[in-house]
Amino acid sequence: QKEVEQDPGPLSVPEGAIVSLNCTYSNSAFQYFMWYRQYSRKGPELLMYTYSSGNKEDGRFTAQVDKSSKYISLFIRDSQPSDSATYLCAMSEYGNKLVFGAGTILRVKS
Amino acid sequence: GAVVSQHPSWVICKSGTSVKIECRSLDFQATTMFWYRQFPKQSLMLMATSNEGSKATYEQGVEKDKFLINHASLTLSTLTVTSAHPEDSSFYICALPGTSLSEQYFGPGTRLTVT
Numbered sequence: 001q002k003e004v005e006q007d008p009g010p011l012s013v014p015e016g017a018i019v020s021l022n023c024t025y026s027n028s029a030f031q032y033f034m035w036y037r038q039y040s041r042k043g044p045e046l047l048m049y050t051y052s053s054g055n056k057e058d059g060r061f062t063a064q065v066d067k068s069s070k071y072i073s074l075f076i077r078d079s080q081p082s083d084s085a086t087y088l089c090a091m092s093e094y095g096n097k098l099v100f101g102a103g104t105i106l107r108v109k110s
Numbered sequence: 111g112a113v114v115s116q117h118p119s120w121v122i123c124k125s126g127t128s129v130k131i132e133c134r135s136l137d138f139q140a141t142t143m144f145w146y147r148q149f150p151k152q153s154l155m156l157m158a159t160s161n162e163g164s165k166a167t168y169e170q171g172v173e174k175d176k177f178l179i180n181h182a183s184l185t186l187s188t189l190t191v192t193s194a195h196p197e198d199s200s201f202y203i204c205a206l207p208g209t210s211l212s213e214q215y216f217g218p219g220t221r222l223t224v225t
Contacts, residue, residue: 008151032210032212032213034212034213034214036216041201041219041221042218042219043114043116043203043205043216043217043218043219044154044203044216045216046111046208046213046214046215046216049208049212049213088153088154092212094212095210095212096212097144097156097159097169098154098156098212098214100153100154100155101153102152102153103153
């Protein structure tokens with residue numbers, strides 16, 4: 001079993017839809033949770049960075065962490081074609097290396 | 111967040127030759143830099159942690175003699191793939207830490223193709 005599980009998709013939605021992206025993990029010591037967006041042939045871009053459980057909102061993006069269920073989510077409201085990319089979840093223990101999910105390919109159709 | 115550049119963005123080399131990839135921090139001095147590798151349709155895997163003025167720390171399974179890392183200054187780390195083979199073809203990405211080691215900012219990546 002992988003430490004971090006993420007459905008690879010692709011996930012295809014119409015423009016304006018609410019997108020839900022998820023990851024599950026097995027290591028209860030993870031405390032830091034990140035979401036990255038990666039366009040084709042580019043480096044990942046940090047979207048959201050959260051510590052421990054709870055919600056964090058930034059514009060159209062909302063990150064949720066449920067440590068009791070070992071489950072994290074990223075919601076994208078009013079999705080745009082420019083949101084089409086691969087979304088990677090990542091997590092770490094304090095001061096330790098990042099462990100990445102495999103990434104979910106999102107396609108937003110206009 | 112940190113601004114990171116990489117050079118070259120794309121390189122093709124012949125099997126058996128060596129290739130050097132540069133990672134630069136453009137807006138702050140970085141004592142630590144990270145090197146990742148990403149194969150097609152796979153996630154990022156940490157290869158090594160580059161430490162300014164000292165030896166890099168390699169992840170298990172990564173050959174330190176094949177992937178030479180030099181962090182000679184606070185703004186530059188280099189990764190040299192020595193005696194490259196086709197199976198080394200991959201996307202190599204460096205990253206800098208933000209306010210914590212968990213908050214990382216990635217460079218644009220270097221696509222290496224070994225023929």
